[in-house]
Amino acid sequence: MGKTLFDKIWDAHLVADTPSGAQLIAIDRVFLHERTGAAALGRMAEMGRKVHDPARVFAVMDHIVDTRIGRGDGTLMVGGEAFITETRAACKAAGITLFDVNDRDQGIVHVISPELGVVLPGVTLVAPDSHTCTQGAFGALAWGIGSSEAEHAMATGTLRLSRPKTMRVTFKGALARGVTAKDMALHMIAAHSAGGGAGHAVEFAGDAVSALDMEGRMTLCNMATEFSAMAGFVAPDAKTFEYLAGRRYAPADFADPYWQTLHSDADAAFDAEIVIDAGDIAPMVSWGTSPEEAIAVTAKVPQGHAKVHDYIGLAAGAPLAGTPLDVAFIGSCTNSRISDLRRAAAILDGHRIAPSVKTAMVVPGSLGVKRQAEAEGLDKIFVAAGFEWRMSGCSLCFYAGGEGFAPGSRVISSTNRNFEGRQGPGIRTHIASPETVAASAIAGAIADPRDYAREAVAA
Structure with missing residues (x-):
């Protein structure tokens, strides 16, 4: 075998x-x-x-x-x-x-x-x-x-470690327009629970994963810990080697035969398998206080979660889209890379955030990303739209007792966790893709990014 x-x-x-x-x-x-x-x-x-x-x-x-x-x-x-x-x-x-x-x-x-x-x-x-x-x-x-x-x-x-079990999550088929790696991760966790990967090392596979660029794969693997997995990974391929070529600590080339063995064999057996139809995935937004409490942006808030409803301030059966927002945040190790900023800026270009959004902020994932975004003029698009342009770091993804949002604020965020108080005392966080954050900032309420993408194409 x-x-x-x-x-x-x-x-x-x-x-x-x-x-x-x-x-x-x-x-x-x-x-x-x-x-x-x-x-x-x-x-x-x-x-x-x-x-x-x-x-x-x-x-x-x-x-x-x-x-x-x-x-x-x-x-x-x-x-x-x-x-x-x-x-x-x-x-x-x-x-x-x-x-x-x-x-x-x-x-x-x-x-x-x-x-x-x-x-x-x-x-x-x-x-x-x-x-x-x-x-x-x-x-x-x-x-x-x-x-x-x-x-x-x-x-x-x-x-010293106990060997985990293995799991393969296969995303078969192709993603629909406007659906991202962040949506893939939230869909998986919502469907199979925040504990679905517990005790496992999870390999992500399938046509939809292969089609992702490296930054999309990073977003997907980033959320493996929200699935309770020990680790998440994708088999390296030509995209991987091309991304790493010329990096400071990378080898001169990847011709060593060892690199070519780094994939699961065709007859390899996994302890668990999950298959997800990528075509069923829509832009996702969390509605509760766990990443598993996420639904399609067009869906309604589920019943039967009274404690969560009390904290998040949403009524069961209410549409998620249209929920008013106070803050829009783009950043974190999940979605702060150059491709994330490009996609968000494409939606924001020519728009202003709604007056009801009191704080809007972009925190690039690195100073290298910041320089590249500035070279492409993305910072000017963000600032013109009403976003603050920051230095890189983890701040405001989690609350460490320093800077924070106004207590009780409702935040649409490209981060990875929506726990109670994750972004500050009483903060109600809705996690989503950078595109959804950008669209929602314009609307002043949780919004479907596909509506704004269509508008950008028509313009």
Whole structure:
């Protein structure tokens, strides 16, 4: 019987079995951020442990760094500056590559790692962030860990893990016009629950996945953690190699026969299989407080969720479209790449946000994305439409006690989580694609992006 892609990567990194049944796995890359990086490195130093191979460890200032233009080490989060300065000092002492606050390569970890070629097909990569699975888009085994695990990985180059089960999610057929990778992920989670991938490493496959560009694949894999999967990934192909070619940490070419083996064999067996008809997927918007509580933008709010209805302030049976909004946000490790900004700008071009939308903001995923967007004039489109144009970072995707929206605001957001308080106390978040955020900002209420796309074509 053949092997799955997961089995091939796992077995290539298997160091040893342990008496408990867990296995010791070699770790190729570790990526830290300032929220936990200084603590992990500090504890290692206190215990007299050194980083086993500093060349394989990277760090970035992204989680609590200020995204306002002209930023420095100061943040609105109480004590935030200490996280930044202490991480900087700890990285220097350990000899780790750091992408600092205003380094030209600074950005959200899961955005800059692919931009720089840190993630590669077939590698194992870990970071103290649950959305590390984003990088599985490149045929890597990438997953989120805790700070103590980061210490172990840095000190030994290994981690002890229980082997997960395997799952393949196949999106057959083609997506309809106006439907995106974000909609694919939300449709999957809504149909199969936020716990549907628990205990599994999930491979995304099928014609609709193959048709996605690399940034779309990253969005899909990013949401694997919202499916409770250990990791999500896509087999590498010509698009993968073309994207990575010439990146700073990527090899000169991908001609090594090993790269060509990184796919599931035709006769490989998975522990679980899900098949989704891509043609059934519509633009999706979350209506509740879990990513599984998402429906097509044209649908009505489901019955039987009284507690959720109370928090989100929506009545069962009410149409989701037309729900008034206070805030529109485009950013996060899910949807802040250049293709995301291009698609949102195409809808916003020539429009203004509704007067009822008090705050509208774009936070590019990296300073590289920011420069590229500015070179293409996308920033001017956003600003003309009424959006604020920011520096890169994770702020406002999650509330860390610093900057936030007005309490009780209703937000349409390209982020990945809509939990109670995720974007601030009492904030009611509706997650959607960047196109849906842009269309809704113009309408002043949750709106179908296909209506605005048709208008742009007609114009």
